Amino acid sequence: MENLLPQLALAPAEGRDPKDYFGRAMSDVWLEVGFGGGEHLVWQAEAHPDIGMIGAEPYVSGMAKLLSHIAEKDSANIRLYMEDATDIIDSLPPSSLGRVFILFPDPWPKTRHHKRRFIQTAMLDALARALKPGGELRFATDDAGYLVWALERLMAHRAFVWLAQCPGDWRVRPTDWPQTRYEAKALHGVPIFLRFQRVP
Numbered sequence: 001m002e003n004l005l006p007q008l009a010l011a012p013a014e015g016r017d018p019k020d021y022f023g024r025a026m027s028d029v030w031l032e033v034g035f036g037g038g039e040h041l042v043w044q045a046e047a048h049p050d051i052g053m054i055g056a057e058p059y060v061s062g063m064a065k066l067l068s069h070i071a072e073k074d075s076a077n078i079r080l081y082m083e084d085a086t087d088i089i090d091s092l093p094p095s096s097l098g099r100v101f102i103l104f105p106d107p108w109p110k111t112r113h114h115k116r117r118f119i120q121t122a123m124l125d126a127l128a129r130a131l132k133p134g135g136e137l138r139f140a141t142d143d144a145g146y147l148v149w150a151l152e153r154l155m156a157h158r159a160f161v162w163l164a165q166c167p168g169d170w171r172v173r174p175t176d177w178p179q180t181r182y183e184a185k186a187l188h189g190v191p192i193f194l195r196f197q198r199v200p
């Protein structure tokens with residue numbers, strides 16, 4: 001962690017094109033919020049070597065786990081931020097991300113904690129600004145309460161359109177979307193997979 005993290009860590013700089021955080025030219029940049037153990041982040045980085053992957057995760061054990069995954073690999077297209085993903089999202093210039101992944105975020109089931117949920121209308125406004133038109137927001141949860149909460153806000157938001165055409169589109173995880181540790185645990189219920197497109 002002492003060796004690899006300083007090489008991969010980024011410090012969000014106001015208005016900086018996220019492609020500049022990488023040591024070589026990237027065709028696009030994707031962000032994963034709360035990557036946990038990092039399995040999904042590493043899979044996407046390996047499957048898309050020309051895409052810059054930014055992962056934000058304040059959980060130290062998660063960061064350590066991710067670094068152990070990438071220790072043996074070429075990590076030129078991964079950059080990490082060990083704090084609140086909101087800092088990065090707010091720092092980005094408009095239309096600078098191609099995809100955002102929010103996979104099994106903490107559900108905060110108690111009503112008095114709902115304000116801590118990552119999906120809030122203000123956050124969707126920020127993501128709509130940072131995502132390119134045609135970009136994608138991927139969200140997954142196994143918590144029925146959080147699912148309803150997220151759908152209510154996403155469906156009401158003018159910048160996002162749900163890409164599902166049939167139940168299989170939200171019941172079945174797409175093939176370019178590997179399972180995360182929290183999906184495998186499915187502590188709260190049935191995992192649901194949502195893909196929303198950022199419309200102009």
Ligand SMILES: C[S@@+](CC[C@H](N)C(=O)[O-])C[C@H]1O[C@@H](n2cnc3c(N)ncnc32)[C@H](O)[C@@H]1O
Pocket residue numbers: 033034035036037056057058059062083084085086102103104105106118180181182183
């Ligand atoms: C329930 S875990 C899911 C982890 C992983 N996405 C998975 O599916 O296995 C939620 C993760 O989000 C992280 N997290 C919570 N709030 C965050 C924030 N504001 N920015 C970045 N990560 C956050 C937590 O530290 C935690 O590791």
